[in-house]
Amino acid sequence: MHNKGFIFDLDGVIVDTAKYHYLAWKHLADELGIPFTKEQNEQFKGVSRKRCLEILLDWGNLKVSQEQFNNWLAEKNEDYLSYIDTMTEEEILPDVTKVLKYLQKHRVPMALGSASKNARAILKKVGLIPYFNTIVDGTQVTKAKPDPEVFLMAAKELNITPANCVVFEDAIAGIEAANSAGMTSVGIGHKNTLSDAQYVFKDFTEIELNFIKELAEL
Numbered sequence: 001m002h003n004k005g006f007i008f009d010l011d012g013v014i015v016d017t018a019k020y021h022y023l024a025w026k027h028l029a030d031e032l033g034i035p036f037t038k039e040q041n042e043q044f045k046g047v048s049r050k051r052c053l054e055i056l057l058d059w060g061n062l063k064v065s066q067e068q069f070n071n072w073l074a075e076k077n078e079d080y081l082s083y084i085d086t087m088t089e090e091e092i093l094p095d096v097t098k099v100l101k102y103l104q105k106h107r108v109p110m111a112l113g114s115a116s117k118n119a120r121a122i123l124k125k126v127g128l129i130p131y132f133n134t135i136v137d138g139t140q141v142t143k144a145k146p147d148p149e150v151f152l153m154a155a156k157e158l159n160i161t162p163a164n165c166v167v168f169e170d171a172i173a174g175i176e177a178a179n180s181a182g183m184t185s186v187g188i189g190h191k192n193t194l195s196d197a198q199y200v201f202k203d204f205t206e207i208e209l210n211f212i213k214e215l216a217e218l
């Protein structure tokens, strides 16, 4: 078995769904009269659906019943799923498949580590299930990123020690989770936003296979 393991976040790393999460939250925020900007949305990345709504309601100074809370959660998810419904493999971000194929060819164990409860359905829609040895998603974890639980669980399932795992993440909370798990963190996004990541790339088109080769110790 290979010594190194690769763990990928889903939303905003493999597929361009971060924009749909934003649109669905923006829709709900508008409805509730709570201002919601793209900068604020950065704080929602990697964070569970429930926690996002708690934060949004805090910003709006709204206290609501459990029933209302659950209704809004459901509304956000339905809105989000209406975007996901039409997704095809064209929404896999550029050069992601190239990297997955390369790692698979070299038998490097790969895991998905996502906060999303919709992760499996999305991977299926875009045809990427076969690349992953294991999928850890929002239905399995109890502690959301920045807690390292999701990545530690993925490492365990891959049977690779955390120090030998490399994590690809677009979220501030995700980079924090990878770092506190003792893993190598690779940020996908802006250098200023992801300043705690060990490496940062704008997207996968900036990543050379040689860099992957070195990280994977091939």
Ligand code: BG6
Residues within 6 Å of the ligand: 010, 011, 021, 044, 045, 046, 047, 048, 049, 052, 077, 114, 115, 116, 117, 118, 119, 138, 171
């Ligand atoms: C993460 C996203 O991957 O999943 C977050 O970055 C999102 O923005 C979280 O809130 C939960 O997703 P879902 O699909 O279960 O609502």
Ligand code: MG
Residues within 6 Å of the ligand: 009, 010, 011, 012, 013, 045, 046, 169, 170, 171, 174
């Ligand atoms: Mg993400």
